[in-house]
């Protein structure tokens with residue numbers, strides 16, 4: 034009975050946290066835009082969240098593209114259809130790997146940093162201080178960070194795709210000697226703008242929304258001690274990774290599952 | 293019971309609990325306008341909590357906190373942010389914005405709430421920094437300041453908008469003797485020159501007795517004594533005497549509420 038009660042309390046706690054995160058999201062989404070003060074803050078956050086994530090995204094994209102090229106070649110060469118490597122690399126990247134891997138890396142690189150930064154602001158009473166000055170921290174601190182993450186992730190995913198395809202071509206064409214013309218032609222022929230590119234982009238938009246939401250909420254809602262901040266940072270990475278992988282399955286089923 | 297002619301903050305029947313533990317039980321406090329009122333009491337009694345209740349950052353379970361006719365716990369988000377423009381709060385840790393220089397920290401409230409030209413903002417910021425003796429530190433970042441300096445910058449920021457009410461949370465802790473003297477004078481002088489109302493939360497008895505016009509002594513979730521410094525020195529109550537003379541044992545427990553020490557030790561021994 035006691036365990037049942039504990040289970041119930043745990044579930045209620047989770048539900049309450051979910052409710053609080055909804056309230057925060059609501060405030061961020063409905064806040065009246067104030068371009069004059071918000072734009073510089075947003076640009077600054079886009080720099081921190083997006084531009085500083087570029088290196089890890091580009092390097093990962095390049096290597097994953099190269100690995101795909103190599104694996105694809107070793108499989109397809111047995112069937113004599115190695116010129117399909119381009120198609121395989123591009124489709125796996127655009128549909129799956131770019132949005133998913135970018136979102137996972139983004140959660141680790143930018144999401145955790147957002148949580149830690151906001152949590153530390155809470156612990157050092159900077160958020161309270163803003164409130165007492167008459168500035169809503171949800172608008173001033175949370176909103177620009179949320180929007181920056183939301184805008185940046187799709188762009189990063191697109192960059193990931195482009196760099197990955199380049200990596201695939203590097204291995205497939207330049208190293209393994211697939212005929213360049215058929216490599217690119219196959220790719221262009223098989224990748225559909227609406228079915229593949231837009232669907233992949235849509236995934237990235239959803240992931241950007243969810244990962245950044247989790248990150249800013251965990252920071253804002255953390256227990257304001259060093260221990261609390263470290264727990265919140267861990268939760269950000271774990272929860273966003275799980276959310277991304279689960280959502281990816283759901284979205285893939287919805288987009289490509291109509292057999 | 294209204295001992296003052298003009299009250300800026302009127303707290304009636306305030307009750308507040310934290311994680312089930314009552315912090316305030318049916319407390320009445322009036323803050324006289326234009327005066328320096330001290331809230332004293334052992335640490336952990338809820339002095340910081342009281343300031344946050346006045347600032348509307350926490351909501352009481354019961355009771356009213358009225359500032360000039362507006363009941364703060366009942367205000368909507370927007371009205372609350374409006375009324376806070378008339379309050380300045382000096383946090384225990386200073387709470388400077390770590391990504392801004394000292395200058396920008398003090399300028400922040402001005403930039404947010406006024407449309408003053410940059411030249412005027414500059415004049416005001418330098419004036420406020422000069423008042424706390426840190427004009428020379430204007431280009432430093434908060435991480436380059438000592439704890440005491442950070443607190444003084446935070447004070448400059450708290451008074452940047454010339455608020456009607458300034459709340460100081462433990463302004464004296466962590467100040468060296470010189471800065472302490474300066475700060476005591478400063479709070480007094482600012483209060484007189486700017487005509488605002490000050491609430492000082494402190495457990496530094498001597499300094500507080502020196503500048504307060506009126507003192508509330510809280511312990512165990514209640515106001516145990518109130519009066520002018522002179523009146524308080526003469527109160528004939530064990531609780532008050534214990535606190536005013538800084539004795540660890542007496543009616544006010546030094547310990548956080550706990551099971552009997554012996555019982556707890558025995559329990560550990562048994563298990």
Ligand SMILES: Nc1ncnc2c1ncn2[C@@H]1O[C@H](COP(=O)(O)OP(=O)(O)O)[C@@H](O)[C@H]1O
Nearest residue numbers: 310311315333334335336337338339340341342
């Ligand atoms: N965020 C919080 N959550 C739960 N309890 C708290 C929190 N902050 C303070 N408390 C508790 O409230 C009581 C009053 O705290 P506080 O107002 O900071 O005391 P003071 O400022 O008088 O030293 C303390 O016993 C403390 O344990």
Ligand SMILES: [Mg+2]
Nearest residue numbers: 339340341384
């Ligand atoms: Mg305190």
